[in-house]
Amino acid sequence: MADMGALEKLLILAFREPDYSDSPCGTFESFLNPNEITLSYEMEYDSAQGAGTTNSRMNFKKAKPGDMSLTFFIDGTGANGKKIDVQQKIEEFQTVTGYDGTIHRPHYLKVVWGKLQVKRCVLKSASIAYKMFQPSGIPLRAIITATFTDNSDDRTRQAIARDESPDLTHVRVVRVADNLPSMCNEIYGDPGYYLQVAVVNGLDNFRKLVPGTKVFFPPLEK
Template sequence: MPGELEKLKIQAYTEADYSGSVLSEFHAYVNPSELTLAYEMEYDSAQGSGTTGSRMEFKQVKPGDLSLSFFIDGTGANGNLVDVQEQVEAFKSTTGYNGDIHRPNYLIVAWGTMEVRRCILKSASVAYKLFRPSGEPLRAVISATFTDNSDDETRVAEAQDQSPDLTHQRIFRSGDSLPMLCHQIYGNASYYPQVARINGLSSFRNIAPGTRLVFPPLEKT
């Protein structure tokens, strides 16, 4: 609804490709005040015998982490009375281990204009902050870290990697030409006959806008 505050949500799926319907959904009681995205590069630092230094050869970008905290208030101070333990269990059931698939659920984390994240839960902790005399918790903070679970093709597309030794996909647009795209990807327009053959094109001159084209690594062309 217009003007309504959008809450961060976590959706759970049982399929690795995120097909099928949403299994369950968790909505943040209060939106996080801080969200951390962490990335790590992996290098091969092997060095020769007798040397004092080594060249750091790039290997890959490791899956990134998303860390955030969820605050749950069961005092009703903001006019919305919730059961803290129920909310914690809802988070656990959505993000945690699923006996039907013998592993944690596959998750999507989405909030406003933030890039939708395909991920899985890496770690979580619950800190209870306030209690009734009976011991019932009234406030809690869930701190969670999710790790990227995108497939390789999606990660390459998100990184907009231009290396010619990776497979690329392009949507052919009006004004494009196959030689031009080959020049952009390979640095050599003369690869267009091989790319046309790989994509099953009868003519490289009459490609309909919207056609998805695959550009394989140079050694495969």
């Protein structure tokens, strides 16, 4: 049985694959858990309005990726019962969250802590403030303030958004007994678009779809 009183540290896991299908290539464990986590979200609207009007209709455009801000306190004085190398801990954070020459970009990250929902993200910004030094200049205390922004692969993002509008692009995996007219009816509300979809996908026989293959449904022009 797990110890209910055990301190669970916040972890940042680094991945090289955008769908997080690989094993973590790096891990950063917080020395002291942050005492505050800030989550922020932003919706984008088109607020254009006609001349002579006093208000505007806020037409929804998109939900921007959300941000999460964390502050990590690193204490190398030993006051908390464990003496650590502050600079080494900072370099560990930079390695896990920073640029990877193998993939030519920063790592894809997961932030994990207790019952907090696992957040798939990338590092947006970070600042380091050194608070105390030894006479020799070695840092004894530091604060890392980091902001992470949401990151999801296309399949995950579409599953979360559940976009079903016919003016958006769709990709469907063919199931047993699926046929193109019924799939068009599900997406466009009209089975008559099956010929256009067949041409886009290069399908010679739209009546015999192979289960497990992907079919691309382009957006409808309004």
